[in-house]
Amino acid sequence: MSEQLTNGAAVxxxxxxxxxxxxxxxxxxxxxxxxxxxxxxxxxxxxxDYLEELLxxxxxxxxxxxxxxxxxxSVQIGGADLxxxxxxxxEVLEALQELTRLAVYRETGERSRLMLDxxxxxxxxxxRLVAIAEKSIAAVRESGESVSLEPMSAFxxxxxxxxxxxxxxxxxxxxxxxxxxxxxxxx
Numbered sequence: 001m002s003e004q005l006t007n008g009a010a011v012x013x014x015x016x017x018x019x020x021x022x023x024x025x026x027x028x029x030x031x032x033x034x035x036x037x038x039x040x041x042x043x044x045x046x047x048x049d050y051l052e053e054l055l056x057x058x059x060x061x062x063x064x065x066x067x068x069x070x071x072x073x074s075v076q077i078g079g080a081d082l083x084x085x086x087x088x089x090x091e092v093l094e095a096l097q098e099l100t101r102l103a104v105y106r107e108t109g110e111r112s113r114l115m116l117d118x119x120x121x122x123x124x125x126x127x128r129l130v131a132i133a134e135k136s137i138a139a140v141r142e143s144g145e146s147v148s149l150e151p152m153s154a155f156x157x158x159x160x161x162x163x164x165x166x167x168x169x170x171x172x173x174x175x176x177x178x179x180x181x182x183x184x185x186x187x
Contacts, residue, residue, distance in 0.1 A: 036071075037068055039108075039110075040068045040071075040072065040073045041066070041068060041073070042108070043073040043104050043108065043112050043114055044066035044067070044068065044073035044074070044075055044114070045066065046103060046104045046107045046108070047066070047073065047075045047100045047101075047103065047104055047112075047114050047116070048064045048066050048075055050099075050100055050103040050104075051064060051075060051077060051096075051100060051116075052064060054096075055077070060079075060082065060084075060085070061079050061080055062077040062078065062079040062080075062082055062085075062118075063077070063078045063079050064076070064077055065078065069115070071113070072112075072113040072114060072115055073112070073113075073114045073115070074114070074115045074116075074117070075100070075114065075115075075116050075117070076116075076117045076118075076120075077116075077117070077118045077119070078119060078120070079119075082118050082119045083119065085118045085119070086118050086119060086121045090121060090122075090125065090153070093116065093117075093118050093121060093122070094153060094155075096116060096118070097114070097115070097116040100114060100116055101113075101114050115155075122155065125155075125156070125159075126159050129152075129156055129159040129160055129163070130159065130163050132149065132160070133159070133160045133163035133164060133167075133184075134163065134167070136149060136184050137163070137164060137167045137169060137184060140169060140184050140185070140186050141169075141186070141187075143186075144186050145186060146183050146184060146185050146186060147183070147184045148174075148181055148182070148183045148184075149181050149182045149183075149184070150181060151175065151178065151179040151180060151181045152180070152181060152182065154180075157173050157180065157181075157182050160182045160184075161173075161182065164182075164184050168187070169184060169185060169186070169187055170184075170185045171183060171184045171185060172185065
């Protein structure tokens with residue numbers, strides 16, 4: 001069975017013994033708790049509404065696209081020149097993401113791991129970081145010694161950690177914010 005949502009995405013529901021597998025049984029006899037995907041879609045909707053208001057206030061044109069990627073909601077803002085929403089080295093984007101997460105928290109009462117991208121900045125950043133990680137992984141394998149990278153934001157470190165894990169190696173974050181960095185360890 002498939003349900004059409006307001007944002008155009010279809011969610012498939014698998015039923016077992018007459019119960020919706022995506023929802024847990026109600027503890028208080030009320031409505032069942034929404035599935036994780038439904039909760040993440042709701043987070044994305046709240047975030048999109050918040051960001052749409054912000055764009056209106058700032059008199060900026062942008063198209064919002066909401067999705068669920070893995071275990072987090074994701075919102076992308078695309079359109080004309082949105083570089084002022086990214087800022088130098090993504091500082092404005094990071095702040096905007098945190099404000100959006102706070103807006104979601106205010107509505108849901110639950111901490112959000114929502115990911116925000118503006119003008120494809122994070123997608124480009126992810127591609128660049130994976131290339132850096134792959135080069136560093138090759139250096140670790142060749143030398144047998146650990147490699148320390150430059151300080152990075154939490155998002156950047158997560159991308160590198162994921163690339164290192166996919167390559168079968170381990171990595172650690174060391175140092176204190178804002179100079180926290182990744183160390184890639186030999187096998």
